[in-house]
Amino acid sequence: MAGRREPRWASAGSMIIGSRMRNTRTTTLKAEMLWVLQTVSRHHSYTSNEDVSTVFKAMFPDSECAKTFSCGEDKTCYLARFGLAPYIKRELLSSVNQGTFVIMFDESMNRTTKNKQLDLHVRYWVNDENGSRVQSRYLGSQYMGHSTAEDLLEKFKECTKELNLRNMLSLSMDGPSVNWKFVNLLQKEHAEQFAGTQIQIVGSCGLHTLHNAFKGGFELWMVEKVLKARHFLFHCAPARREDFTSATATSTFPLPFCGHRWLENLPAVERALEVWPSIVKYVELVKSKKVKNPGTSSFDSICEAQMDPLLLAKFHFFMAISRAFQPFLAKYQTDVPMMPFLWEDLENLIRNLLKRFIKRDALPLTPFKLVRLDVMDQKLWLSPKEVDIGMGATAVIKELSGAKGRVSDLGVLQFRKDCQVVLSNICKKALDKCPLKYSVVHNMMCLDPKKMHSKPDDCLEKIKALIQKFVQDKVCRRDISW
Secondary structure (H helix, E strand, O other), X not given: OOOOOOOHHHHHHHHXXXXXXXXXHHHHHHHHHHHXXXXXXXXOOHHHHOOHHHHHHHHOOOOHHHHHOOOOHHHHHHHHHHHHHHHXXXXXXXXXXXXXXXXXXXXXXXXXXXXXXXXXXXXXXXXXXXXXXXXXXXEEXXXXXXXXXXXXXXXXXXXXXXXXXXXEEEEEOOOOHHHHXXXXXXXXXXXXXXXXXXXXXXXXXXXXXXXXXXXXXXXXXXXXXXXXXXHXXXXXXXXXXXXXXXXXXXXXXXXXXXXXOHHHHHHHHHHHHHHHHHXXXXXXXXXXXXXXXXXXXXXXXXXXXXXXXXXXXXXXXXXXXXXXXXXXXXXXXXXXXXXXXXXXXXXXXXXXXXXXXXXXHHOOOOHHHHOOOOOOOHHHEXXXXXXXXXXXXXXXXXXXXXXXXXXXXXXXXXXXXXXXXXXXXXXXXXXXXXXXXXXXXXHHHHHOHHHHHHOHHHHHHHHHHHHHHXXXXXXXXXXXXX
């Protein structure tokens, strides 16, 4: 017997219902993906989404989407890890591989996993609906125990295996010796793999170099120990903070000291000078037993530092030199391409530091000779009395010296000599790893609009030299038109 045929209206109804169900599922999935994006971009935990569907159903009782919305902890994690992340990674790789790019990497200790974490970012040219620009994006991370140059090379290749490394133009990094050995290994392997193509080297990160140079100079005075002691004495110590506030009638406390970014410590030193009279008063009350003795190493360090009559002069000198770096730091802590301006700005910064303690006639006129200057040669130094230590330090030692002062003329002279040593150490460390050594950095000035307007012929020569360097390193083809 023939089967019973379904009425046309029933078949049409089934199609409509099925279409509506598909539309509802699509709308709901879109809403769930948007919610996952919101969770990830706002750094919310996956657990915070547990039972969120109940909230949405209560908020939007007439919404079909809210009725079918389901995005708890597990689903949020699944959609983020296996849905969004692979898609975003594919889109990133596709965009990066369309042209040249720069890889930026840094390794640091991950205190959660107890491993060293190698983070890689990629910097590339983007053309989209928002216009043309240079963009920096996170590429990936690798974890390791040992971090030799060979280990770094292995993890680097693992993280960049989906990139077309033939288009890698340069590397950006900080300056430990292990990183430079890694660069040499990568350079050799890159040349073997891509017919002699060379990665363009422009030095290590200029900001890291300046932070480390500044640290190397001021380690002479144990500034870090004193400033950290002031902060730790009252940090997470409610009783001491109450004693300090009651004794000094102030609720202003020392700021923390950053041990790896020394040039960021200008506010900490400014605060240290601001609260110094209160610190002195607090120490005196402790010694007279009117306030309980903290009995900590931080307090002992403060008492020891208080015996140095030139401590405030050292702080003022620290501030003067730190302020000389601030315009450079503010300008170059950005994602905007700044290479065309680096040469001139860095030269001016180092030259201004050298003018503080080097004889004017000993300063080279050209940057190439400037980086080869032996700043440790004391024959080139000014006399201690002529050293520029800043107005603040000069005013302090003027008050401390003299017939009734706490510091003798010999003590002031020694302080000025120490300032010369600090400045020479800073400049030496800065020049040792200075990007001014590299011709690419020098010739990139041709892209500075001011230079292009004021010195067009000079910029033309520099861009020719730049292209010749790229052709020589097989970054550009020899038949490039000019």
